[in-house]
Amino acid sequence: MNFVYGAYSVIWLIIFGYMMILGRRQTKLKKELEFLKHLDR
Amino acid sequence: MSANLEREKGALSSSEPVAEKGILVPKILFGATVISILASIYLIFIYSSIEKTMGVVQKIFYYHVASAWCTFLAFFVTFIFSILFLAKRKRIFDTYAYVSAEIGVVFTTIVLTTGPIWAKSSWNTWWAWEPRLTTTLILWFIYMAYIMIRQMDGVWDKKARLASVFGIIGFIDVPIVFFAIRWWQSKFHPIVFGNGPSQKGGGIEPDMLVALLVSITALTLLYSYLLQKGVTLENMRIKVTQYKEKLREDLEN
Amino acid sequence: MIRSALLIAKKDLYSELKTKQVLATMIIFAGLVILVFSFAFDPANNTTKAVIPGVIWVIIVFSGILGLNRSFISEQRNDTMQGLMIAPMDASSIFLGKFLANFSMMLVVELVSLPFLFLLFDFQMYGGFGYLILVLMIGSFGFISIGTFLAALAANSKSSEMLLPLLLFPVTSPILIGAVQATKIILTNIEKLSSAMAWIQLISAYDVIFFVLCFILIENVLEV
Numbered sequence: 001m002n003f004v005y006g007a008y009s010v011i012w013l014i015i016f017g018y019m020m021i022l023g024r025r026q027t028k029l030k031k032e033l034e035f036l037k038h039l040d041r
Numbered sequence: 042m043s044a045n046l047e048r049e050k051g052a053l054s055s056s057e058p059v060a061e062k063g064i065l066v067p068k069i070l071f072g073a074t075v076i077s078i079l080a081s082i083y084l085i086f087i088y089s090s091i092e093k094t095m096g097v098v099q100k101i102f103y104y105h106v107a108s109a110w111c112t113f114l115a116f117f118v119t120f121i122f123s124i125l126f127l128a129k130r131k132r133i134f135d136t137y138a139y140v141s142a143e144i145g146v147v148f149t150t151i152v153l154t155t156g157p158i159w160a161k162s163s164w165n166t167w168w169a170w171e172p173r174l175t176t177t178l179i180l181w182f183i184y185m186a187y188i189m190i191r192q193m194d195g196v197w198d199k200k201a202r203l204a205s206v207f208g209i210i211g212f213i214d215v216p217i218v219f220f221a222i223r224w225w226q227s228k229f230h231p232i233v234f235g236n237g238p239s240q241k242g243g244g245i246e247p248d249m250l251v252a253l254l255v256s257i258t259a260l261t262l263l264y265s266y267l268l269q270k271g272v273t274l275e276n277m278r279i280k281v282t283q284y285k286e287k288l289r290e291d292l293e294n
Numbered sequence: 295m296i297r298s299a300l301l302i303a304k305k306d307l308y309s310e311l312k313t314k315q316v317l318a319t320m321i322i323f324a325g326l327v328i329l330v331f332s333f334a335f336d337p338a339n340n341t342t343k344a345v346i347p348g349v350i351w352v353i354i355v356f357s358g359i360l361g362l363n364r365s366f367i368s369e370q371r372n373d374t375m376q377g378l379m380i381a382p383m384d385a386s387s388i389f390l391g392k393f394l395a396n397f398s399m400m401l402v403v404e405l406v407s408l409p410f411l412f413l414l415f416d417f418q419m420y421g422g423f424g425y426l427i428l429v430l431m432i433g434s435f436g437f438i439s440i441g442t443f444l445a446a447l448a449a450n451s452k453s454s455e456m457l458l459p460l461l462l463f464p465v466t467s468p469i470l471i472g473a474v475q476a477t478k479i480i481l482t483n484i485e486k487l488s489s490a491m492a493w494i495q496l497i498s499a500y501d502v503i504f505f506v507l508c509f510i511l512i513e514n515v516l517e518v
Contacts, residue, residue, distance in 0.1 A: 003162040007101040007155045011108070014154070015263070018147045022270060029277050036284050040291075127514055182464035189460055193451045203447050206511045207461065210440075213507065214465050217500055221468035224496070225475060 067273070070266040077259035084252040098162040101155055107256040108151040109177070111264045115145030116184065116212055118268075123208035126201060132279070133272075135201035138208055140271035142187050144264060149181045172223040179218050183211040295390070298383040302391025306365070307398065316364045317399055320357040324407035327353050328414060337415050346417055347477035350408060351470060354434060357403050358396075359459055362441045365396050366449035375449070378516075385516040386509050393442045400434050417481075425480045425487070429494060433473035436501040437466055443508040446515050472497045 085103050122138035125131075156174050157167045168174070190204045310316055331349050335342045369375040378388055408430075412419070419426075444461045448454040463470075476493035479486050 003098050003158050004100050007158045008104065010154045010158070011104055011151050014147060014151050018144075018267070022267075022274060025274055026277070029274070029281055032281055033277075033284070036281065036288060039288060179464050179467050182460075186457075186461045186464060189457060190447075190451075193457075195450065199450060202514050202517065203450060206447060206514050207444075209511065210443075210465060210504075210507065213503070214468070217468045217503070221471045221496060224492075225471050 067266065067269050070262065070269060074259065074262040074266045077255065077262050081252065081256040081259040084255050089248045089252040090246060098159070101159045101162075103253050103256040104260070105152060105155045105159060106253060107260040108148045108155070109173075110257055111260045112145050112148040112152055112177070112180070114261065115141045115148060115264060115268075116180070116215070119145065119187075119208045120212035123205035123212075126205045127209075130198075132197070132201070135197075135205065136272055136275045136279075137268070138205060139191055140268055140275060142184050142208065143271065144267050146181065146184050146188065147267075148260075148264070149177060149184065152177050153181060170222075172219060175222045176215065176219040180215060183214065187211060295384055295387045299387040299390035299394065302378070302388060303394035303398070306392065306395035310395070310399065316361055317402060320360050320399065320403045321406050323360055324353045324357045324403055325410065327356060328407070328411050332414065342415065343417065343482070344478075346411070346415060347474050347481055349411065349415075350430075350477060351433070351474050353407055353411070354400070354404060354430075355437065355463075355466075355470065357407070358400055358434070358437055358441060359462065361396055361399050361403075362438070362445040362462075363455050363458055365392055365442065366445050367454060370449065385513045388516060389442060389446065389508060389512040392446070393439055396442050397435065397438045400438055404430060404434065419481060422480065422484060422487075425484075425490065426477065429473060429476045429480060429490075429497075432494065432497050432501055433469055433476075436469045436497060436504065439501065439508060440466055440504050443504075443512060443515070446512065468500050469497055472500070 081103070085100055089100075091097055091099070118141040119138045122134045122141065126134040126138060153174075156177065160169055160171075160174075161167050187204060187207055190207055191200060193200055193203075328349070331345075331352075335345050366375070369378065379385070411417070441458075441462055444465070445454075445458055448457040448461060451457050472493045476490045476497070479490040479493070
């Protein structure tokens with residue numbers, strides 16, 4: 001049973017890790033965009 | 042660099058309203074993904090019966106197979122969009138190919154981590170040079186190389202061209218790799234280590250089949266949600282770069 | 295197309311003959327690999343014979359990578375790559391010419407280093423000599439053809455020396471598996487020749503598929 005828990009936690013860790021990377025990219029881009037808009041004014 | 046970005050500046054203003062309208066699709070996809078994943082977890086852990094010979098460990102199988110399927114789907118999508126890009130030279134095709142390859146690598150990583158866990162519990166070794174596992178490992182390396190091409194410096198259309206070419210080569214290589222490895226194994230290690238992860242064959246119970254199909258659907262939905270999200274992100278990145286370029290030009294004048 | 299390909303191959307080989315830079319590096323490197331392997335596996339030991347087929351292909355692969363790296367990078371110093379691409383000929387003939395030049399350099403390296411390997415490891419050959427030549431030829435053919443293609447691809451990157459092995463090794467893994475297995479059968483037990491022939495057929499199929507594929511796709515790689 002331990003193996004099952006291990007496998008499923010690894011699966012969700014990878015998926016959430018990837019989603020977190022995506023989220024980080026998004027916030028970085030948003031920040032950049034805000035900064036650029038600020039510059040534009 | 043600037044010459045290339047200038048060419049597509051027309052798209053900058055027109056893409057704004059599309060983003061407003063397309064906000065519904067990711068919401069629906071996200072909801073469907075969450076619901077189907079919860080359903081698949083219920084089906085795997087509570088509904089489906091426990092396999093007789095392998096016991097509870099067999100429950101790894103559902104997500105292992107489902108992510109293997111998603112891996113194949115993702116790389117197939119990359120292959121198709123690579124061909125489309127080379128034929129039509131539209132940037133959106135390239136974006137899809139890239140995002141799909143990246144998600145494919147994520148799913149391959151899942152297959153590569155659950156595979157050894159499965160192997161440890163049923164064959165008592167972490168790794169067997171079994172054709173499917175080995176092919177998956179080589180697949181992972183090929184698409185890591187694909188991502189490395191994307192990380193190159195240079196103009197986007199050059200990178201896109203080279204990556205598309207490699208996406209086609211890599212995908213065509215996969216069946217040959219699988220064939221070669223299977224042949225190699227069958228000739229020199231005639232003993233097969235029990236049943237391979239996806240070698241279930243005929244003896245699958247109907248309730249297990251239901252759980253398997255639901256997990257495949259769930260992960261496919263997750264794949265399409267991630268694909269959609271990644272493409273939106275990439276488009277945003279392109280827009281930011283264009284914006285930067287425009288500002289830089291304004292400053293110069 | 296063939297004529298311009300031959301012209302490019304002649305140009306490459308001629309400039310190589312002038313400097314002998316790449317060829318010398320490849321051969322010395324092959325010798326060093328043999329030396330390192332003699333440290334890793336005791337040549338006096340009988341079990342060492344089992345690793346010889348692997349050593350042969352390690353030599354070919356690693357010294358091949360050295361040559362492939364140079365083949366397109368050397369065109370960049372004076373921007374002669376632009377000249378080649380603008381010249382009135384197909385991209386496929388550039389590929390063919392580069393391939394011929396790389397292939398013949400590879401054959402020279404094999405011709406020099408493999409006798410040395412057999413000599414230094416005191417290897418007695420049981421199998422047919424002709425079959426060994428055949429495996430070496432088709433294995434190197436496939437490796438160099440896809441290698442030339444990927445070298446053209448990687449040359450666009452600033453760090454192409456690092457990128458090329460990463461691209462090349464996973465893609466050529468069927469050739470490496472097949473060639474090592476076939477060489478092993480031929481060198482150690484020739485009675486199983488039929489299975490060696492099966493491997494040779496697999497490698498030939500790979501060669502044909504990828505040679506044609508490279509021919510079609512090279513237009514997209516070498517684009518001005």
